[in-house]
Amino acid sequence: MRTVEKATLVNKMNGALALRSEINDFVDNFYKQGFTNICWLGIGGTYASSMQAVIHMKEKTALETFYQNAAEYLVTGNKRITDKTLVITSSVTGNTVEVVDAVKEISKIGATILGFIDDENAALASMVSKSISYPENEQLKFFMVADRFMYLTGEFPDYEEFYQELDDHFAEDIANIEVNADKLAEPFAQQHHDDDIHYFVGAGNQWGATYSYAMCYWEEQHWIKTRAIEAAEFFHGMFEIIDRDTPVTVYVGEDSQRPLSERVAKFLPEICGNYTIIDTKDYELPGISEKYRGTLSPFVFHAINNRIDANIEHINRHPMDIRRYYRALKY
Secondary structure, eight states: OOSOOHHHHHHHHHHHHTTHHHHHHHHHHHHHHOOSEEEEEESTHHHHHHHHHHHHHHTTOOSOEEEEEHHHHHHHOOTTOOTTEEEEEEESSSOOHHHHHHHHHHHHHTOEEEEEESSTTSHHHHHSSEEEOOOSOHHHHHHHHHHHHHHHTTSOTTHHHHHHHIIIIIHHHHHHHHHHTHHHHHHHHHHHTTOSOEEEEEOGGGHHHHHHIIIIIIITTTOOOEEEEEGGGTTTTGGGGOOTTOOEEEEEOSSTTHHHHHHHHHHGGGTOSSEEEEEGGGSOOTTSOGGGHHHHHHHHHHHHHHHHHHHHHHHHTOOTTOOSSTTTSOO
């Protein structure tokens, strides 16, 4: 959609935030029962969101938490998943084959499964221990689960303050960023809508989204070849194939891994004349404390990427919901 409907964006994000009481009730009850670990299960975009949830938690909590690819689980399994594990997954349709089959197998073990299933009537919604249905904002829902666990362990003392700021300001602030993002997004789309290949570099709590944006958006939806790479790995192979004209985009967030992306951003001008640096520090979040900006960096990037997508979709006259093969052929 080329026009940003701000009111719709605000309502969707506030609607997701309103799920917090239901999420907290589930997490609080599960926490009291005792558990061993937390597993984030997904494939494609949900696998990427799972990566972000783990990175979000691992520097803050001693809880054992890990992500698991659903298709990989079906052939390899994972002995860490037991009847004392909480498995968290998400699905828009509720019929993603790999996730459905993995949930079936994990259910046999007796693990507790929390599913964010957009379609409350989907078969998957009846297969999980607890289903919460609300469209979009997958990352936010995952973060709310993670944050509640860290609050209960005493590792997130600012929990109430943080979520008060989110309730008061988050939706409006992120919507405003998307409303104004065409200043970057439109010329970016004009320059890169027909790239032969485009490289995306990310780190920290943005890495999962970088991986997802390259694969699930540019490749799957725009049919543009990409490669995503972690900023920490950039200087161990990839930078040797970059020249003056290679399209590279670097996401520089404000979390603890910011220096990894800054290092790439600082080096690129020496070898490349076709790079873009997207830095969340360039975007205002009124009402959000400085100490929380790093946590919210992925949502800033997402708002900007939404506008890049809308402009590329228009320029290429290729609707993003059209697929060549996905759910069209048997595989």
